[in-house]
Amino acid sequence: MDFSLPGPPNWPSMLKSGCRVFVGGHASVPHALVQNLIDNSKGFSDIELVHGLALGDTPWAKEEYRQLFKVNTFFIGGDEVRRAVDEGRADYTPCFLSEISSLFTDGTLALDAVLINVSPPDEFGYCSLGASVDICMSAVRHTKLVIAQINRHVPRTAGHSYVHINEISACIEADEPLIEVTPPPIDTQAERIGQYVSMLVEDGATLQFGIGKIPSATLKYLCNHKELGIHSEMLTDSIIELLESGAVTNRKKTFHPGKVVTSFAIGSRKLYDFIDNNPHIEFYASSYVNKPTNIAKNDNMIAINSALEVDLTGQVVADSIGYDFYSGIGGQVDFVTGASISRGGKPIIALPSTAKNETVSRIVASITEGAGVVTSRGNVHYVVTEYGVASLKGKSIRERALELIRVAHPKFRAQLLEEVRTHYWVPHYQEKYPTDIPELGGIQLQKLVIQGETFYLRPLNPADERRLQEFFYSHTKETLRLRYNYDPKQMSREKSCNLVSVDQSSDAALCIVRQDGSRVTIHAVGRFYYYPADNSCEAAFVTRETHQGKGMASRLLARLIDIARQRGIAKMMAYVRAANKPMITIFEQHNFTRVFSDDPTEVELVLKLEDANV
Template structure:
């Protein structure tokens, strides 16, 4: 008869957890606030005994030594589905072991499984309840799917983490080891929208109707959109990231979910990231549910909601409509994430719409003079090496502070004309000349 291991026997220390890692292991960690801080902050301490450990991450928020300090890059490699500012800083500081896994986020774990077997899944969860169940709390983008397939599962359980519902619960019998921790839930501060953000937000809000179902990305512009929707009624939420802006809409009675085709009355997401107030709101809140990102972010699932609206940001758009949202030339900035998932799904929806937003210009340092200069973010062609996050075949509407360019179904000539109209006025003539010079139009 097999020995039954009690919950008490599953508790181990951080050092004991680290002792389970060996050279060549493939580790997957939770997304954003779901990453196991205590283990990762001590991971570098075993660098002298391991080599070629791959840590697969997504939007890491903890400045752990194992990747921030380049001296550990022979011991630990970081593969990521989505870069964070910390990763960009680590690369700048000389860590050459960091690389991106190109992906549509809903397929991230599914496709990764064809290439690499996960040896260890490490994430976070709530403390076990009286029935022996724990909640994965902040993310189910890929966590539960990977957890089921991993050889070994180690979770940091923490009384401060919100208990969330949907498909977040697992029994402790499905966990190999737990490390009890007591740190505060990682907070991701809201970007305060500026004047340009609110201008763009107002353009989009004017195109959103009562009863629409919304998806918002991350940043000042999506926050401004949320703030501009306070006069709407019965909005639904089917989104990738659940943000503080969305919480505000729910608290104000603007987002009720009553008009949704499915999950009626429920606010659906893959992960939550934001303020302490946000975490308090989702804790034990049955109106908020998180499901596997493979399902939630599937364009086919998103399309089942009528009037689905997708709102995301990009870094650069060329005059044919190609959106580079993840890199500045060949330098990785973030990743495609769920941009294509949600933009395509929204357009498949009955009366659905997709908005891609950006400022018309940005300031960059001139490599010759060293002085900062203003350049257009609407360009004749993308910077060499840029990743196309949303193809011109999938773009719907592009929005800057100068208006909305409706591109769906348009010709390249029409796209050039419409995108130039929402470019900064001082670049419009130059863009037209360049478009003719390179043969986009005649």
């Protein structure tokens, strides 16, 4: 079938001063079409241009066009638009990405015309919106006039991305490459964050992610996962490696199984070629992709989003720096909400711990004056920095503060603990802030698979106060007697706090935990106390009864011996009840030798660390 293109726009007959025009965005802004409007704008004034993130040059936001256009953006991006918003020549309208279309349908932002960038029509007359379906499709469906730039560089994408040529009132033919965004290099900081986030992703999960170093690093560390799916508002170049690795099959998805679901793509030409005529990747309107109840139809939905700062209660600032609006709400709240109600879902906020060359902490006692909360403290389950994973769901304000201080940059932790005392109740005995174990390296978390179960080995920290208390009360009288040489009746919060508040640069305390969603359970604890008088240390362990005999104590001991040796400690000692033969065996398996003891009920063991062969 042969479909003829409509003629070029006759702007004076189509528009008038004061009308509202939507401009397609992201990488697919119809730049030539907008320039055509500018070139034929004589007699026009006060045209409101509505758009989301617009990549590339945005001349309509320049000072010289302030009488012609008034910009109203849902997402601030680019120097010209940001400057216009800062100077009051442009407006920023915060709105969840899933709900922007409703502004067009209910007349809140009724549209007079829509400017879009589309592929040439196929044999049936259908043009594709290509890499930017998002809110463009909703705008097209709720406007009086659709004016298009027919562009051979626009990829043809599967899904609901098509506009029939008969729906287009006017067009120009202008072949312009889509704006390319080169993936940023992944630095050490992003690498660590990506590793931590990847540990929260289980095989069979469905992913949502954004753009930048952290998502790129995360996807890199997911290439060895299995049966992953993707339901994400946007795609970047990182998806190509993940798909080619075989980690993504989409077979386990419970919503649109077998398909990658998205609404727009931002990346290089390689990405745009990859999505072109790719039947495995389907594009839909943001009102569909970002609808929280649709997101939640995916079991094990993992939403990975970023932030500018997070306060110690878990409030997330994502669109403003103080009083300066920086970006937009976008789809963060949509996906955080959807993931939180998904069966097995995990909403994750991932961000660097500092800004401005480590002079400013992004984990703050209270949000910066003027900044706005995008995601509430009630929605956030996990906050990840290069220093670890803070688990917030079900945590009290005090527990949240300790969790978040733990993942803050070490040089800000003492200050944050002191600042939180001025705002929230912190008991007098909560004196120490979390410290890392340098010998564990950049990643303070090690994944362990023990008899088919997944556990994590990490430092014990002040946020474990309640967990250690629960661990204590899980023990039988026999375990307590063998560990403590008597039958202690109580583990007060104060005593538990003292046990988990460890100066890890001197002593060392490790634990093995099981994490089921946001619930963390301690299954084994191992520690040593350092004695500077003779450069020695004393080791001790306790394991939950249900997991004794599985090698947890042995793993902890091996790691503690390694830490002590790296610190140049001369010897490690242990005092074990004579009746505790399994524990004695573990020490002897690690080359500890018995020494004479005056107490027949106790066995003393010593390991000369310089001779250790572990």
